[in-house]
Amino acid sequence: MDLKLKTLKSYLNNKKSYLLFFLLFFFSTLLAIDVKSYILIFLLFFLTCFFVFKKDIFESTFLTLLISLPFENTLREWSFYSPLNNPDGYSFVFGVTIKIIMSTTLLLLIILPKYRKLLNIKCSKNYLLLLIFFALASIGSIFFQKHLDFVFVGYVRLLISIWLFFIASIYFSQKNKNYIFKYYIVSLIIFSTFVGLCQFVKQKPIGKFIELTPMFSLEDGYSTTDGEKQYRVSGFISHPVYFGSFMSILIPIFFGIFLKTNIKNKSVLYLKYVYLILIALSVLVLLAALSRSTWINILIIISFFYFYIKKNKLVIFPNKISEKFKKIIFLFLIIALIPIISVLMIRIKSIPDLITNKDGSVSSRLTLAKKSFELMSVRPLTGVGLNNFTFETYKEVSSTFVAPPHNTFLIFLTELGIPATLIFIFFIFFSLSPKTNIFKEEPIIFGVWVALITFIISAQFHPLFNIDPTFDIFMFILGYFSICRQSKT
Amino acid sequence: MTILGRLKTISYAEIFVILVVVFLTVFMVKFFGRKKEFKTIRVEVIRNNWTENYDPYGYRAPFWLSDKVKVGQTEKSKSGKIIATLTDLENYERGSEEAELYLTVKIETLLNKRTGVYTFKDKPINLGSSIELNLDNISIVGQIVDNNVPEGGYPAKYLMVTAKGRNFESWLYTKVVPGLKVYNRATNEVVAEVVDVKLENSTLQQIKYSSSYLQAIVGKDKDLLVYVKVKVYQMDGRWYFMGHQNIKIAGSLYLYTNELNLYGFEIEDIKELP
Numbered sequence: 001m002d003l004k005l006k007t008l009k010s011y012l013n014n015k016k017s018y019l020l021f022f023l024l025f026f027f028s029t030l031l032a033i034d035v036k037s038y039i040l041i042f043l044l045f046f047l048t049c050f051f052v053f054k055k056d057i058f059e060s061t062f063l064t065l066l067i068s069l070p071f072e073n074t075l076r077e078w079s080f081y082s083p084l085n086n087p088d089g090y091s092f093v094f095g096v097t098i099k100i101i102m103s104t105t106l107l108l109l110i111i112l113p114k115y116r117k118l119l120n121i122k123c124s125k126n127y128l129l130l131l132i133f134f135a136l137a138s139i140g141s142i143f144f145q146k147h148l149d150f151v152f153v154g155y156v157r158l159l160i161s162i163w164l165f166f167i168a169s170i171y172f173s174q175k176n177k178n179y180i181f182k183y184y185i186v187s188l189i190i191f192s193t194f195v196g197l198c199q200f201v202k203q204k205p206i207g208k209f210i211e212l213t214p215m216f217s218l219e220d221g222y223s224t225t226d227g228e229k230q231y232r233v234s235g236f237i238s239h240p241v242y243f244g245s246f247m248s249i250l251i252p253i254f255f256g257i258f259l260k261t262n263i264k265n266k267s268v269l270y271l272k273y274v275y276l277i278l279i280a281l282s283v284l285v286l287l288a289a290l291s292r293s294t295w296i297n298i299l300i301i302i303s304f305f306y307f308y309i310k311k312n313k314l315v316i317f318p319n320k321i322s323e324k325f326k327k328i329i330f331l332f333l334i335i336a337l338i339p340i341i342s343v344l345m346i347r348i349k350s351i352p353d354l355i356t357n358k359d360g361s362v363s364s365r366l367t368l369a370k371k372s373f374e375l376m377s378v379r380p381l382t383g384v385g386l387n388n389f390t391f392e393t394y395k396e397v398s399s400t401f402v403a404p405p406h407n408t409f410l411i412f413l414t415e416l417g418i419p420a421t422l423i424f425i426f427f428i429f430f431s432l433s434p435k436t437n438i439f440k441e442e443p444i445i446f447g448v449w450v451a452l453i454t455f456i457i458s459a460q461f462h463p464l465f466n467i468d469p470t471f472d473i474f475m476f477i478l479g480y481f482s483i484c485r486q487s488k489t
Numbered sequence: 490m491t492i493l494g495r496l497k498t499i500s501y502a503e504i505f506v507i508l509v510v511v512f513l514t515v516f517m518v519k520f521f522g523r524k525k526e527f528k529t530i531r532v533e534v535i536r537n538n539w540t541e542n543y544d545p546y547g548y549r550a551p552f553w554l555s556d557k558v559k560v561g562q563t564e565k566s567k568s569g570k571i572i573a574t575l576t577d578l579e580n581y582e583r584g585s586e587e588a589e590l591y592l593t594v595k596i597e598t599l600l601n602k603r604t605g606v607y608t609f610k611d612k613p614i615n616l617g618s619s620i621e622l623n624l625d626n627i628s629i630v631g632q633i634v635d636n637n638v639p640e641g642g643y644p645a646k647y648l649m650v651t652a653k654g655r656n657f658e659s660w661l662y663t664k665v666v667p668g669l670k671v672y673n674r675a676t677n678e679v680v681a682e683v684v685d686v687k688l689e690n691s692t693l694q695q696i697k698y699s700s701s702y703l704q705a706i707v708g709k710d711k712d713l714l715v716y717v718k719v720k721v722y723q724m725d726g727r728w729y730f731m732g733h734q735n736i737k738i739a740g741s742l743y744l745y746t747n748e749l750n751l752y753g754f755e756i757e758d759i760k761e762l763p
Contacts, residue, residue: 050495051492051495054495056498057499057503057507075517076517076521078521079611081611096514096518101510101514104513105506108506108510109506112500112502112503112506113502114500114502114503220569
């Protein structure tokens with residue numbers, strides 16, 4: 001008994017146990033059948049962190065926040081319609097999520113003397129820019145807007161996103177915490193790929209609670225609306241577009257982890273093959289979301305990593321591995337991608353329709369963008385207020401496409417005003433300015449950088465802010481990236 | 490380290506923070522508590538102006554709409570979940586190209602525990618509230634005439650109603666014969682059937698004025714007595730026939746059969762049938 005306990009303790013002290021721990025809890029979310037069981041899973045996670053892994057309250061809360069980041073299931077939610085009470089207009093849902101609760105807890109914990117020392121991180125330019133952005137957004141939101149209830153929920157969302165950036169920086173500024181990020185990404189991509197593959201094979205949602213969020217919860221799943229009707233994989237993010245953005249973030253980071261994996265050890269070599277298969281499957285799942293904007297992301301990921309490997313002369317696999325084995329692996333990769341090819345061919349046929357259809361995706365986006373610029377010229381300094389765009393434009397845009405501008409930066413420009421948006425753009429620019437010397441040593445950091453770039457690209461085509469978990473993930477990973485850059489320079 | 494040992498590592502400040510967060514969460518959930526409940530309501534389809542033909546009673550559903558409404562049709566939310574199911578339907582003719590529709594619909598409502606108000610698609614479900622339904626892509630606008638339909642439906646029974654119609658055109662008397670039926674068009678159920686018909690000399694006297702004297706003309710007009718077996722249901726203590734016709738002595742009876750419409754009958758007698 002003592003020997004077993006000692007073995008268990010030594011395993012728990014091993015960092016690799018976190019991979020299994022995260023995986024176990026991600027997969028346990030599939031067991032949630034309602035809100036109560038959903039909350040129970042996260043509560044168990046928190047208690048395991050505290051009692052089994054002996055993390056303090058702050059770290060247990062942070063890890064629970066980490067696990068809860070991609071999920072938008074709520075304990076209580078409220079529907080907002082613009083125009084007011086008109087279900088034919090634009091509507092969105094705001095709710096109390098686990099990540100809001102965890103973020104609030106961390107915000108309260110960080111002011112305690114015990115944890116205040118964690119705030120001693122080097123304050124760089126981009127942190128100041130983010131704070132200025134927050135200040136401008138706050139002033140604009142609080143003092144100059146109508147429909148304050150709509151503005152309030154948008155403001156809470158913005159506040160949480162900004163806090164996620166800082167809390168990621170605070171946590172990962174501590175020594176020896178990078179492994180948490182690595183195992184988190186690996187477990188998350190395994191879980192996301194699993195859920196996506198199940199949906200792709202079934203050609204419908206697998207019928208789990210986490211697949212249905214208050215905002216996006218079509219029980220039959222989403223299908224394409226132009227061209228031939230095809231089912232679109234949406235994972236547990238619940239909408240294919242956001243799932244595509246989400247996978248576009250995970251894949252390059254995971255590829256960085258793949259490149260980092262040391263191949264000197266033979267057992268690890270086979271792990272690299274497993275990683276490669278996982279990358280192929282995750283790309284398949286990404287393609288199965290049938291989000292055309294993610295094709296650009298895939299091209300970006302491939303080209304960036306191609307030049308990265310070439311420039312740094314990285315050896316992915318040693319030559320001594322038999323050619324026969326390599327061929328088997330590549331054959332497997334091709335076979336894994338075959339099911340998606342026919343699906344993609346049909347989707348490609350819908351591309352001409354994008355341009356010719358007057359009520360299609362492109363035309364509607366251009367109409368919204370045009371309206372966005374018009375509104376911006378009316379309220380350039382403070383914007384029309386968060387979530388107020390659809391109030392201003394309901395009667396004027398196509399009645400079939402009442403929505404915010406399908407460009408995250410245009411949303412900020414229209415709803416927060418030009419000064420706040422410019423500051424945010426500068427913040428992004430300074431946060432993402434590449435550091436080639438760090439990238440050379442750390443493929444994972446390069447992968448993170450590429451992931452953040454893919455989000456910026458996705459943000460040009462989709463409203464990735466108020467109702468999308470990937471903005472939270474973007475800010476969180478940006479916080480991690482910022483602190484890694486600082487610590488390496 | 491034991492569980493107790495781990496708990497001892499938590500400071501009072503941390504306990505306070507956790508309690509505050511738990512309290513705030515529970516407060517938000519309970520204070521803004523909403524409970525999903527299915528309710529069965531009765532809706533009278535009225536008020537939407539399909540044809541722009543004004544009717545002082547309110548607009549009725551045209552046949553091209555009423556004939557498409559069927560029991561079992563559903564409305565789904567944006568999430569694909571069924572939020573309304575048509576469980577019963579009464580569809581009566583009204584003598585013109587319109588139908589009187591009464592829907593019994595089971596809807597998914599949200600009860601706001603603070604205010605006690607049930608809402609459907611964010612609109613309150615009060616008695617008299619208007620409601621918009623989209624049952625299998627059929628848009629229906631109506632008024633809630635009962636927001637708490639009893640399980641199993643309303644109590645129903647059959648009555649033998651004796652009703653008298655006066656001063657009809659003589660050609661009509663030959664057309665009103667036993668066997669005329671009134672149907673619920675939704676279910677083809679017979680809700681009224683003329684069992685017997687009698688023609689009587691009218692009890693009304695017509696006074697004819699001539700230049701020199703007043704003369705009563707007796708026996709000119711006929712009264713048509715019909716014996717009709719009707720199905721009535723009880724709502725709030727009153728017995729109704731064909732939706733809104735309240736069956737009482739001296740009240741009116743209108744019969745819309747497939748062959749002819751009978752207006753303006755006066756109820757003389759009501760007997761309950763076993």
